[in-house]
Structures are given as C-alpha cells and as structure tokens.
Amino acid sequence: MGYELKMRVWRGDASGGSLGDYAVEVSEGEVVLDALHRLQATQTGDLAIRWNCKAGKCGSCSAEINGKPRLLCMTRLSDFDPAETITVTPMRAYPVIRDLVTDVSYNYEKARELPGVELGPRDADGKRRMMQVDVERGQEFRKCIECFLCQNTCHVTRDHEDNKPAFAGPRFFLRYAELDMHPLDTLDRRDTVRETAGLGLCNITKCCTEVCPEGIKITDNAIIPMKERVVDRKYDPLVWLGNKIGLRNKDNEGRAAT
Amino acid sequence: MTTGVDGPGRAQIEERTLRTDRWWLTPLATFIVFSGFVVFATVRAFMGRDYFAEPYLSPFYSPCLGDCVEGASDFGQPFSWWPLSAALIILIFPLGFRMTCYYYRKAYYRAFWLSPPACAVAEPHSAYSGETRFPLLVQNLHRYFWYAAIVVGLILTFDVVLAFRPMPDEYAVGDGETSGVHMGLGTLLMAVNVALIWLYTLSCHSCRHIVGGRLRHFSKHPVRYKLWTWVSKLNASHPRYAWYSLFSVAVVDFYIYLLATDVIDDLRFF
Ligand code: SF4
Ligand code: SF4
Ligand code: FES
Ligand code: FES
Numbered sequence: 001m002g003y004e005l006k007m008r009v010w011r012g013d014a015s016g017g018s019l020g021d022y023a024v025e026v027s028e029g030e031v032v033l034d035a036l037h038r039l040q041a042t043q044t045g046d047l048a049i050r051w052n053c054k055a056g057k058c059g060s061c062s063a064e065i066n067g068k069p070r071l072l073c074m075t076r077l078s079d080f081d082p083a084e085t086i087t088v089t090p091m092r093a094y095p096v097i098r099d100l101v102t103d104v105s106y107n108y109e110k111a112r113e114l115p116g117v118e119l120g121p122r123d124a125d126g127k128r129r130m131m132q133v134d135v136e137r138g139q140e141f142r143k144c145i146e147c148f149l150c151q152n153t154c155h156v157t158r159d160h161e162d163n164k165p166a167f168a169g170p171r172f173f174l175r176y177a178e179l180d181m182h183p184l185d186t187l188d189r190r191d192t193v194r195e196t197a198g199l200g201l202c203n204i205t206k207c208c209t210e211v212c213p214e215g216i217k218i219t220d221n222a223i224i225p226m227k228e229r230v231v232d233r234k235y236d237p238l239v240w241l242g243n244k245i246g247l248r249n250k251d252n253e254g255r256a257a258t
Numbered sequence: 259m260t261t262g263v264d265g266p267g268r269a270q271i272e273e274r275t276l277r278t279d280r281w282w283l284t285p286l287a288t289f290i291v292f293s294g295f296v297v298f299a300t301v302r303a304f305m306g307r308d309y310f311a312e313p314y315l316s317p318f319y320s321p322c323l324g325d326c327v328e329g330a331s332d333f334g335q336p337f338s339w340w341p342l343s344a345a346l347i348i349l350i351f352p353l354g355f356r357m358t359c360y361y362y363r364k365a366y367y368r369a370f371w372l373s374p375p376a377c378a379v380a381e382p383h384s385a386y387s388g389e390t391r392f393p394l395l396v397q398n399l400h401r402y403f404w405y406a407a408i409v410v411g412l413i414l415t416f417d418v419v420l421a422f423r424p425m426p427d428e429y430a431v432g433d434g435e436t437s438g439v440h441m442g443l444g445t446l447l448m449a450v451n452v453a454l455i456w457l458y459t460l461s462c463h464s465c466r467h468i469v470g471g472r473l474r475h476f477s478k479h480p481v482r483y484k485l486w487t488w489v490s491k492l493n494a495s496h497p498r499y500a501w502y503s504l505f506s507v508a509v510v511d512f513y514i515y516l517l518a519t520d521v522i523d524d525l526r527f528f
Contacts (some may be wrong), residue, residue, distance in 0.1 A: 012269065018271060067378055068279075089269060131475070155374040156388060157376075159386065206364055229467075231398050231401065253472070
C-alpha cells in the first residue's frame with residue numbers, strides 16, 4: 001500500500017542552504033534511502049546522497065533523520081506515522097560538501113594518528129598463538145562499519161570545532177581499546193590515548209553508544225575500560241608505587257616498558 | 259556558540275536540534291529527582307537527630323562516629339569532639355562514590371550541566387575541556403571511593419544484622435521479649451537497601467576493571483576471568499541499581515525518621 005510521504009530535505013552547500021519541502025510516493029516496507037532515491041529520480045535529479053550497500057554494512061549513508069544521527073538505509077518508514085513529515089539533513093559535525101554529503105576526512109586524519117599493532121616475537125615454530133578467551137573481548141569492536149555516526153554525535157567536537165585537533169573520538173577509542181586488549185600486541189598506548197587522542201575530553205555521556213547502528217557498547221566496553229587503564233598508568237598512586245618497588249605487574253601485562 | 263553546529267562550513271540550519279521526540283524528558287526527570295534527593299539528604303544530614311530508632315540506624319549516619327545518641331555507635335565515638343552532625347563525618351565516602359560514578363557523571367553532566375542535554379542537541383557552552391583539568395580530573399579517583407564503598411557496604415550489612423536485635427521493652431509483644439531476634443518492617447527495608455547497595459557497588463565499572471578488566475590475558479587468570487564475567491553481567495544494569503539504591507537509602511532514612519519522631523510505630527513481623 002503506497003502513500004504520499006512529506007519530507008523536508010536539506011539542500012545547499014558550504015555557502016548556505018535550507019530545508020526544502022517535498023512530497024514523494026512511497027510504499028510500506030521502504031526505508032528513508034528509498035524515498036530519497038525516488039525523490040532524486042522524479043523531482044530533484046541533482047540531489048547529492050552518499051550511499052553504497054543499502055544494507056547497513058558500508059557505513060556511507062550516515063545522515064540525520066528528524067534530528068537523530070542514523071543510517072538512511074536502515075531507517076524504516078514504518079517506524080514513522082505516515083502523516084508525519086520526515087526531516088533529513090546531512091551530519092552536522094562535518095563541513096558540508098553538497099546536500100546530504102559531508103566531508104568526513106577528519107576521521108581519516110585521526111585514523112592515521114593511531115599507532116598500529118606491534119606484535120611480539122613469534123613462537124619457536126614460527127607461529128603465533130592466541131587463546132580464544134583472550135581475543136573474544138575485542139571482537140565486538142570489529143563490528144564497526146565506520147559510519148562515523150558516533151563521531152558526528154559526540155558533543156566534544158560536534159559542539160566545539162576547536163577540540164578537533166586534540167580529540168580522536170569514540171570510533172578511535174574503540175580501536176585503541178581493541179589494540180590494548182589484544183593478547184599479542186606489545187605497544188603501551190595508555191599515554192597516547194590520553195595525550196594524542198584526548199580520552200580525557202570524553203565525559204562518558206554515552207551518545208556514541210546511543211547512535212551506533214551496530215549496537216557496539218562503545219562507552220561501557222571501550223571508553224570506560226580505557227579510562228581505567230589510563231588511571232592505572234597515570235593517576236593511581238598505589239599502582240605507581242607498586243610498579244616502582246616491583247610489587248606488581250612485572251611484565252606490564254605484556255606491554256613493552258616505556 | 260559559533261564553533262559548533264552553526265559554525266562555518268557546517269550545513270546551515272538554524273535549530274540547535276531537529277529532534278522531534280521528547281528528548282528533554284529524561285534530563286528533566288533526572289534533574290528533579292536528583293535535586294530532590296540532594297535537598298532531602300542535606301536536610302537529614304545536617305539535622306543531627308532522629309536517625310536512630312532502636313535497633314535501626316539510618317544509613318546516612320552509619321557508622322555513627324561523632325557524639326551520637328546512645329546505642330547508635332557500634333564502632334565507638336572517635337570523633338565525639340565533632341561539633342556538627344555525625345553524618346557529615348562519613349558522608350564524604352558515599353557522596354564521593356556516587357559523584358565520581360561513571361553512571362552518575364553521565365546523568366548529571368547531561369541533566370545539570372547540559373553537556374550535552376541530550377544526544378545531537380547542541381549544548382549551551384562555548385568552551386569545553388571535559389575531564390582533562392582540575393576539578394573534573396579528580397573523577398579519576400573513582401576506584402578509591404569504590405574501595406571505601408566496600409567498607410561502607412560491610413558496615414551497612416552489619417547494621418542489618420543488628421536490626422534483627424530484640425526491641426526494647428516498650429515495643430514488646432505480650433510479656434516482654436521472648437526470643438533473641440526480632441524482625442520488623444524496618445529490618446526488611448534495611449535488608450533490601452543493603453542488597454541494592456551491594457548490587458550497585460559490585461556492578462561498578464571500576465570494580466569490573468579491578469577484578470579482571472585490567473588484564474590482557476584472561477587465559478592466564480581463570481578465576482579473575484570468571485569474576486569479570488559476573489561483574490560484567492551486573493555492570494549492564496549499573497544505572498538501574500544506581501537509581502534503586504538512591505531511593506532505598508532515602509526510604510530507609512525516612513522510615514527511621516518517622517519512628518524516631520514517634521509519628522508511626524514499627525510494623526513487627528516477629
Ligand atoms: S561518551 Fe564520550 S566519546 Fe562517546 S559521545 Fe559521549 S563524550 Fe563523545
Ligand atoms: S562505532 Fe558504531 S557508530 Fe561509530 S563508526 Fe563504528 S559502527 Fe559507526
Ligand atoms: S548504504 Fe551502506 S550503510 Fe547505508
Ligand atoms: S559506582 Fe558507578 S561506575 Fe563505579
């Protein structure tokens with residue numbers, strides 16, 4: 001059963017823009033991206049949208065729907081009242097290129113700043129071995145599709161452009177956590193995550209977790225554990241003393257001494 | 259606020275949020291309930307009276323280390339010279355624990371400081387440094403308050419044991435006390451409260467880190483791995499326990515206040 005959907009879509013570029021009103025034929029079971037594609041095909045041939053998979057796996061179609069950061073291809077029309085007007089804007093934390101397309105290169109710069117994996121020596125037979133329980137914890141973080149919705153929502157940079165140089169953002173805290181929990185990695189990232197990535201800027205208000213389309217518990221399972229690890233390294237006087245007098249943690253949990 | 263969502267380069271949109279749901283409801287409710295609790299707790303802590311109705315001791319005053327009423331001090335009165343309410347000597351521990359709690363931080367940063375009020379709703383501040391500087395840097399000491407909270411939990415558990423003591427004569431049913439134990443509504447409330455406080459304390463993120471989260475090789479520490487798995491399960495409900503235990507503490511204190519001021523009599527089970 002089809003119906004006419006009322007939409008407001010942001011049109012414009014860096015020099016300015018506004019929300020345009022449209023009405024488009026849709027049918028039940030479609031997603032917001034379908035409606036936009038029909039709009040593009042029938043009324044606004046030059047509407048710019050970034051998308052690839054239409055299956056919630058490529059992370060390209062991030063935008064904001066009724067003010068909420070979401071994937072266009074995973075937001076069902078059936079979640080809305082047919083009489084409701086659906087407002088679609090580009091992500092509001094990034095420079096807009098045109099219409100719904102933003103420039104997310106900030107995220108690629110942050111990715112490059114992140115120190116990659118540094119594995120220790122191989123076992124005597126030339127192989128590397130990891131126990132299942134030791135790798136399980138990081139598996140959740142590998143579900144990330146790099147949609148950058150968490151990065152876009154995080155108020156640290158969304159509301160404060162000036163924090164961008166000092167703050168890597170939740171998606172990369174996820175990566176820090178994954179590597180710091182990796183059983184074979186040897187690099188101590190606890191200083192980098194605080195100094196370079198700006199973990200202390202996060203005030204654990206959990207918006208990244210709220211918007212993640214993969215349902216990754218970014219704050220509980222990555223950010224807070226990393227904050228606790230930073231405390232171990234930097235702020236806990238007892239751990240510091242224990243390390244000094246050699247009481248605990250002689251192997252630094254497999255991290256190379258720094 | 260020209261560096262945020264209405265800054266140069268960003269899509270030009272006037273509204274600070276286009277959200278159409280009632281995003282303000284949760285922060286508003288949090289603000290009202292937390293403020294209510296703070297007012298109630300402050301009044302009760304400064305009162306310095308009506309915190310003991312034998313055999314019940316209010317959690318705000320336990321352990322009672324100041325110049326407390328007779329029967330309330332089970333650990334002596336090392337601070338008997340303290341001129342103010344005895345609650346003020348010990349409240350720093352539960353207060354500090356909750357103030358630095360990762361969940362409460364989230365809740366009050368959102369509801370009281372509006373940083374941010376809700377997701378994708380622009381915050382009203384022009385500058386932001388998160389938890390990188392004093393005083394918020396102190397949040398990093400949360401684990402020490404957790405250690406203290408374990409001690410507080412043990413003391414409150416002891417209070418529950420004491421709350422099974424026989425009641426004084428005037429409350430006796432029939433011809434004086436017949437058995438060595440008693441249980442009343444007060445005992446029940448205190449027991450529920452302490453259970454919720456333990457759930458809250460053990461589901462703490464720092465607890466999760468300390469018992470096993472800090473390890474990189476669970477396989478080398480099977481016992482700690484098990485503990486971590488349990489605490490992780492509890493941890494998922496940490497916000498819920500934070501709320502429940504907040505209410506239960508207030509309810510217990512208020513019930514004891516009503517008993518101590520003779521407004522009501524304890525409901526006795528046996
Ligand atoms: S929890 Fe931290 S990283 Fe996630 S959105 Fe909030 S401030 Fe940003
Ligand atoms: S963590 Fe979630 S929200 Fe963030 S980029 Fe990955 S999938 Fe997207
Ligand atoms: S188009 Fe690939 S995630 Fe939406
Ligand atoms: S008590 Fe809430 S995180 Fe520790």
